[in-house]
Amino acid sequence: MRIGILQCDHVRTELRPKFGDYPQMFATMIHNQNPQHDLLNFAACDSELPDQTDLCEAYILTGSASSVYEDLQWIRDLESFVRSLHQQLIPTVGICFGHQLLAQALGGETMKSPKGWGVGITNHRVVANQDWMVPQVDEAKVLVSHQDQVTRLPAQARRILESEFCPNAMFQLGEHIIGCQGHPEFVPEYSHALMEMRKGRMPENVRQAGIDSLTKNTELGPLPLWIENFLKSHQKS
Numbered sequence: 001m002r003i004g005i006l007q008c009d010h011v012r013t014e015l016r017p018k019f020g021d022y023p024q025m026f027a028t029m030i031h032n033q034n035p036q037h038d039l040l041n042f043a044a045c046d047s048e049l050p051d052q053t054d055l056c057e058a059y060i061l062t063g064s065a066s067s068v069y070e071d072l073q074w075i076r077d078l079e080s081f082v083r084s085l086h087q088q089l090i091p092t093v094g095i096c097f098g099h100q101l102l103a104q105a106l107g108g109e110t111m112k113s114p115k116g117w118g119v120g121i122t123n124h125r126v127v128a129n130q131d132w133m134v135p136q137v138d139e140a141k142v143l144v145s146h147q148d149q150v151t152r153l154p155a156q157a158r159r160i161l162e163s164e165f166c167p168n169a170m171f172q173l174g175e176h177i178i179g180c181q182g183h184p185e186f187v188p189e190y191s192h193a194l195m196e197m198r199k200g201r202m203p204e205n206v207r208q209a210g211i212d213s214l215t216k217n218t219e220l221g222p223l224p225l226w227i228e229n230f231l232k233s234h235q236k237s
Helices: 013-019 022-033 073-087 097-105 188-197 204-216 223-232
Strands: 002-006 038-042 058-061 092-095 109-112 118-126 139-146 148-152 158-162 170-173 177-180
Touching: 002 022, 013 188, 022 038, 022 223, 058 073, 058 097, 073 092, 073 097, 092 097, 092 223, 097 109, 097 148, 097 170, 097 177, 118 188, 118 204, 139 188, 177 223, 188 204
Parallel strands: 002 038, 002 058, 058 092, 092 177
Antiparallel strands: 109 148, 118 139, 118 158, 158 170, 170 177
């Protein structure tokens, strides 16, 4: 399957030698599940988008330090592209910022949460199991790193995961779109590095609890496999 990575930001320069940029993170996550996938990267944050939607069979939108409600041309262009993907029923996965942009572009709402930062590994409840959510579990541990949240889902979207901190943690729209607030492409070491760099930018008790969670909850949930199952369900024979 040819998958387009719609890159919405760059990993900070000082962290790239160890962790790579976002396309490398997603390539590792995807190829760990299925090395046969062919990946193409489009730096949407640098105003690079595919010339036509059918260049790829599916697309994944990455995270970003930007907010989807910022009045930036590349964000508006990406929203238009996402609406085209939706109209053509092309399988699309949104991660963090990508999850929020999918929601906003398709009629939902995203805003900065008064709850503040969500960081580290958090427990999420499964609200509605889907066929591609194998193995089926009641709860999934997910790495998170965000302040913005989806506060209203698009019409007819189904909530899949929720947490006390983030009620709309994952959703599905139709059979071809899923969005996830968490970061299945992150490794705990990268999450730790981000929290170290954000010292002084978030409440210290929140930051420390996030760091502590990386050692207390080491068994992450099945999100990468779920995403592979979702994509596989749309793969053309």
